[in-house]
Amino acid sequence: MTDFLPSPVAAGWERIAPDAAGFDAARLAEATAFAEGAESPWPMSLYYPDGRYVGIVEWNEKGPWSDIVGPVMPRGKPAGVIVRGGRIVAGWGETERVDMTFSVAKSYLAVLAGLAFDDGLIALDDPVGRTVDDPHFSGPRNGRITWRHLLTQASEWQGELFGKSDQVDHNRQIGPGADNSRKGDARDLKEPGTFYEYNDVRVNVLSYALLRRFGRALPEVLKERIMDPIGASDTWRWNGYSTSWVDVDGRRIQSVPGGAHWGGGIVISALDHARLGLLIQRGGRWGDRQLLSRTYLDAMLAPSATNPDYGFLWWLNRGQKRFPHATGESVFALGAGSNLIWIAPELDLVAVTRWMDQTKFDAFFQKVTAALA
Template sequence: MPSPTDIFVPAPHSAGWETIAPAEAGFDAGRLSATIAFAQENESPWPRSLYYPDGSYVGNVEWNERGPWTEIVGPVRERGGPAGLILKGGRIVAEWGDTARTDMTFSIAKSYLSVLAGIAFDDGLIGDVEEPVCKSVDDPIFAGPHNGKITWRHLLQQSSEWQGELFGKSDQVDHNRQIGPGADNSRKGQRRELNAPGSFYEYNDVRVNVLGYALLQRFRRPLPQVLRERIMDPIGASQDWQWQGYSSSFVEIDGREVQSVPGGGHWGGGLFIGARDHARFGLLIGRKGEWNGRQLVSREWIARSLSPSPTLANYGYLWWLAARPGLPPSSFSALGAGSNVIWVEPERDIVAVLRWIAGAATEGFIDRLLAAQA
């Protein structure tokens, strides 16, 4: 990590973005070119429309979703082709595809929720992550002997075991869910016995949406508005991104109708954003929440976010941590289906953003990127 006086900060979106030659950035130009070609050649198998010819939404097919909770209740937008960029020291060393296109980004939105939770923590809206959410969010969804024990940390580490229905979707929809290469979702949606909050990890989009709803209750205003004011505008992001909720996720806040936003595009909606904006966001987190001399998110929160969870060692507060040999221990990722990736290596000040790469090829891209360093 460079010293603070050496840190380059990209100019705001409208002012352009400085580039750097691969050799000057410490990369072998030929190997880096081959790495980019690998990303372009391994496009996601998902249809561009995000619907298969029989009308099935890709998410329902991808996760073997069936039964009463399959309805798509948020907007869906046709995706673009493979795209991405690589930053070294904040400068663009490589770029391909349409990196400004505001495509759906699926579960990368979870990592944005993590940062919003950090802002709530820094502002005192969350006093203690170990405190039950019901202490500061007076709502029936956090009532009772089970849900009443759920803490903010449980929600952030996906170990809450929250039970119930939110915006027409039951937590049961993601019972027995698996993710990643080789995932077996043959039993997904089959009800299982719940464990004590904080004792069991499960990737569950309804429970992440519960976190988004809880944060909305604390901020008392739309989360996309908070994100724009506190993070995206200060880091010079474009004005093009949007965070869309469900037709069923409007709630009343202080007499106003406000839409709660989800942590992905499981049922449509979520974060619609370009790769360049993702890269700025990844750069902010890699630099421990600081941008151009301003601490936008506390270093304490970033450290907590990137610390292993007790129920899954390669998971933090909605961020994925280095999980296999050969990866720099400090590296971490925001991951979304499709596949969409923000990969950050803070020690080398590298950020890579991938849009629409085949999931099985993601690790191959990272390995090639690391090998391309001269």
């Protein structure tokens, strides 16, 4: 079963009956019904009646850096798909609907960094400024920041990019029960590589640095090197900010963000997310093509020094501390709203959920794993 690959989206994915894929059909139906009913509390427009963007409310953001500078589109209803052995076992909602995906985009950035690594454009422990000649990567602090630091959110980069200061996400917490009462309050910075902080400005710095190394718009690279080879649709797009146009060798190129904190980001379908998840589950290989090296993937999915639950912009579950009912080898691309790609290599399983209440994720994992006969 593990060698099967889906046809390009135009031909449609092959489906398999739950019992043929090793599931109890009734229990799997219960799991998908749960997912469809566990809807996000976010407003459909992604704006509250008083006009505030939902992300700004979610993270208790205020002050001079909170302007929405990228496109925002209304969200859909809960949707998702479960894939086992490369075939669709179950789906719910509008799985072809293109939707915002928030910080799942960070995991796509990690894939692009893998392409740059495999091409010899970056070395993980080199200072970014060694190959990116730019004031953002110079000086006594930023000049010592490596690609690994940026990929693990431990860079402690300091500055302003596209009108957003790194301070906007100082003291930020994420996930259920997060306390963001001090978010945006300036704190003393630590040495690069010694302190983890979930900081969207610093992720956008990584995206900008990768743009400079490729010398091309990152969505073009992703489409050519990843999305087209895995048979994804042509409906996805990656929106930047009105403020994120840069000059690269005399060409005007838009740098793209690693989420939708201030609008923009990747808008994509559940089915296309599932293809990316399947590529990662298959060790970067798609058929007879190795699209990402195992060397890079092993580094990407290894616990980082400053957060053992985090690799290179992918969430981990070693010891099942984060999600007790997902497998220990599970990895996740997570985005607010909430959006999820769940990869369970031990189960040969990929699942995508859109617009699920984030407090219900572990219950969903429990129901899916319990459905395996």
